Amino acid sequence: MEQWISQLQNSVNSLDKLKKYINVTPDEEKAITTLNTTWGTTPYFASLMDPDDPDCPIRKQVIPSMKEQENQYGIPNYLIWKENRATEEIRPDSIARQYHDRIAFTITDICANYCRHCFRKELVVDRDLKLRFDVEEGLQWISKHKEIRDILITGGDPFILSDDKIEYVICKLREIPHIEMIRFGTRTPVVLPQRITSGLKKVLKGYHRVPIWVNTQCNHPKEITEKTAKAVYGLLSCGVNVGNQAVLLKGINDDVETFRELHLKLLEVRIRPYYVFYCEPAPGIDHFRTPVEKGAELIRDAIRGHTTGLAQPMYVVATNIGKIPLMPDYYIMGKTDKEYKLRNYEGKITMWPNIPE
Numbered sequence: 483m484e485q486w487i488s489q490l491q492n493s494v495n496s497l498d499k500l501k502k503y504i505n506v507t508p509d510e511e512k513a514i515t516t517l518n519t520t521w522g523t524t525p526y527f528a529s530l531m532d533p534d535d536p537d538c539p540i541r542k543q544v545i546p547s548m549k550e551q552e553n554q555y556g557i558p559n560y561l562i563w564k565e566n567r568a569t570e571e572i573r574p575d576s577i578a579r580q581y582h583d584r585i586a587f588t589i590t591d592i593c594a595n596y597c598r599h600c601f602r603k604e605l606v607v608d609r610d611l612k613l614r615f616d617v618e619e620g621l622q623w624i625s626k627h628k629e630i631r632d633i634l635i636t637g638g639d640p641f642i643l644s645d646d647k648i649e650y651v652i653c654k655l656r657e658i659p660h661i662e663m664i665r666f667g668t669r670t671p672v673v674l675p676q677r678i679t680s681g682l683k684k685v686l687k688g689y690h691r692v693p694i695w696v697n698t699q700c701n702h703p704k705e706i707t708e709k710t711a712k713a714v715y716g717l718l719s720c721g722v723n724v725g726n727q728a729v730l731l732k733g734i735n736d737d738v739e740t741f742r743e744l745h746l747k748l749l750e751v752r753i754r755p756y757y758v759f760y761c762e763p764a765p766g767i768d769h770f771r772t773p774v775e776k777g778a779e780l781i782r783d784a785i786r787g788h789t790t791g792l793a794q795p796m797y798v799v800a801t802n803i804g805k806i807p808l809m810p811d812y813y814i815m816g817k818t819d820k821e822y823k824l825r826n827y828e829g830k831i832t833m834w835p836n837i838p839e
């Protein structure tokens with residue numbers, strides 16, 4: 483049996499299994515035994531947990547918490563609202579649309595790790611929202627909509643599907659003349675790097691008109707190991723670009739040190755930081771949310787100028803009308819007809835000529 487399949491079959495998703503990895507606290511035990519929620523991770527990801535520290539960033543992303551019952555800021559029926567599922571355009575359940583030229587194509591609700599902060603929690607984790615993931619229906623819709631040029635395949639985690647199924651979807655999309663790129667959103671390079679097998683690489687590799695891009699989700703430097711580095715290298719060697727979409731999580735990556743280390747370590751393993759998302763107002767994840775400005779402040783204080791431009795993610799709030807960038811805004815201190823007064827990351831000031839139209 484392939485390693486990645488046995489990782490999934492041996493998912494750490496019960497109290498007894500979790501106790502093999504960590505010293506479970508009474509709070510964790512209470513949440514596991516009382517909350518009616520899907521949870522679990524791979525033995526690999528569980529092995530990265532700190533057995534004695536309940537504040538371990540990996541534990542907090544994996545183990546349910548009683549705080550998930552609190553909901554002061556979450557929006558009810560969040561996903562329906564966020565993904566514009568109640569609008570006049572009739573679309574298959576598998577398709578979420580916010581933009582003219584690209585869509586999110588959801589083809590599974592299974593994940594290797596059920597992230598506690600997931601914005602699709604209602605669908606993927608709590609499972610009180612049911613959608614139909616009919617790939618054929620989705621492909622037909624896409625082929626009829628010529629304005630769509632970019633397909634973001636997501637989930638759940640699409641790399642949980644078999645090589646054959648992934649290959650099928652890629653081939654079908656490549657046959658559609660107006661499709662110019664295919665993207666996968668998958669956490670597997672981080673939570674299940676064993677998934678990047680030679681079989682999958684065969685499916686992904688080769689020069690084609692329509693390129694494949696992968697975005698993964700890594701939220702803390704502790705999640706990056708040699709196995710991740712090799713999985714990413716495997717993808718890159720197939721001509722697949724790998725980016726990161728982190729989620730800003732209170733108590734996990736919202737301090738300057740961790741935030742900078744995360745982005746530097748991503749580059750070290752050849753992952754290009756793409757987005758940092760504000761933790762969305764899905765129900766039951768208040769405890770992960772920071773003030774909105776926090777992400778911009780972290781980019782200002784931890785990254786911009788402090789390190790290479792290659793390490794810069796874009797900080798966005800992902801709303802029902804699309805992603806809205808909220809970047810730090812401190813560079814232009816003033817402006818006259820003749821010149822700009824510009825400030826750098828250290829607070830130093832310089833002058834720059836102002837050229838009239």
Ligand SMILES: *Cc1c(COP(=O)(O)O)cnc(C)c1O
Pocket residue numbers: 578579580581584585586634800805
């Ligand atoms: C995030 C998202 C996309 C892709 O957005 P990019 O900014 O191009 O990465 C497309 N459609 C939906 C519905 C999305 O949520």
Ligand code: SF4
Pocket residue numbers: 592593594595596597599600601602603606637638639669
């Ligand atoms: S892998 Fe993605 S879809 Fe799955 S639980 Fe985590 S954030 Fe949600």
